[in-house]
Amino acid sequence: MRSIALVCRLTFLFLTFLLVSSTLSHSESAEKAKQRQETYQQLEVFANVLSILQDNYVEEIDTPETINGAIRGLLYSLDPHSAYLDSEGFSELQEETQGQFSGIGIEVTIKDDILTVISPIEGTPADQAGLKAKDVIVEIDGEKTKEMGAVEAVKRLRGPKGSSVKITVFREGWSEFKEFNLTRDIIPLQSVRSFMLAPNIIYSRITNFQSHTTEDFKEAIARLSADTEIKGLILDLRNNPGGLLNQAVSITDLFVDEGLIVYTKGRTENQNMSFKAKTSPQDYQFQLVVLVNEGSASASEIVAGALQDHQRAIIVGTRTFGKGSVQTIIPLPGGAGLRVTTARYFTPNGKSIQATGILPDVEVPFVPCNGQVEESDEDEEKFRESDLKNHIPGTEKAKDTKTESEQNQAKQRLAEDNQLRSALNILKSLNLYSRFCEKDNET
Structure with missing residues (x-):
């Protein structure tokens, strides 16, 4: 009886659709109407198959789970990022973006x-x-x-x-x-970690984009710049798998005065969106280098692509992952949801991120090392002027705003990470070049 009821219900829906379709046929092409009719005929086949399984399979089937499996298969056949989320999976997705x-x-x-x-x-x-x-x-x-x-x-x-x-x-x-x-x-998911890497230079790593990433980033910059002038920032987006689009946009907006940050294109008009920078006196003006690699995806590629197109940062590392598609989360009855790919991302200059990724301005493959910190000559105390007997004292004691733990962390990171060393050298070169330009303008 339940099989007959199910078939009758789906048949009713099918006939209702045909009735509605006939009233809309004047505004639809004959080809589109034909495709819709074929779709609902396939749904009738699905209802018949389910009915046969319910009555004839060797064991009694769990009908809701079987239907859920069919829905998962439907989404799986489209692309790797579209998926059916049961109530548990939908809840986990929401928890993940919260922290x-x-x-x-x-x-x-x-x-x-x-x-x-x-x-x-x-x-x-x-x-x-x-x-x-x-x-x-x-x-x-x-x-x-x-x-x-x-x-x-x-x-x-x-x-x-x-x-x-x-x-x-x-x-x-x-x-x-x-x-x-x-x-x-x-x-x-502490998404932001920042410390002073060198005098006047901040290192900030964003591990993924959560609901509070931008505020955490701004707080970290404010804390580190309280006692010293910041002349450069290394933004590390390596192995950042992405996250929330609005956070990627707001992070980029901190460095870009005006113009496009990213735009999307989909099949329907409401999927076509553009996000622009807003001029603010709080925008950061210091030099910027962004680190990326093959683990940088989605939202992190949006940030890197926008900063690159606006010539606001130098991108260093290796080509990014290339996930340039937009997923829309659609809640369903019963706490479930659909994650559906609805559009593609494009950088301000019109480059598609999908399957191509962001190519760095300076390509630096990562070279692993043994992780041991090599002491440089300047770290050997016997070469310091201040340690010589009867040395002439300086007029002012050098001020170091880094704590001892930050100094050790910076030293360890630089010893183990050739990409980070390259980024620091580039940033120092940019600051040196800027000083020369300022002197030329003064003269």
């Missing part, structure tokens, strides 16, 4: 039908275990990930704090798979 979740701390996507790492989140179990962008996750707890889908994979990777998950990974250059046993933890 934390429990899992291993990794962003994944489907690339060539393979579950691929976009980037690990800094300081998380995945990052500490050594997972990297472009790693392929072959299995999760012994189950093959092929055709699993990104949403289902994320659901399996997440779990209660303290629980464990085993993943099998393959990386280009490896001769065999490797297994990682990871213990899940609370992933506090």
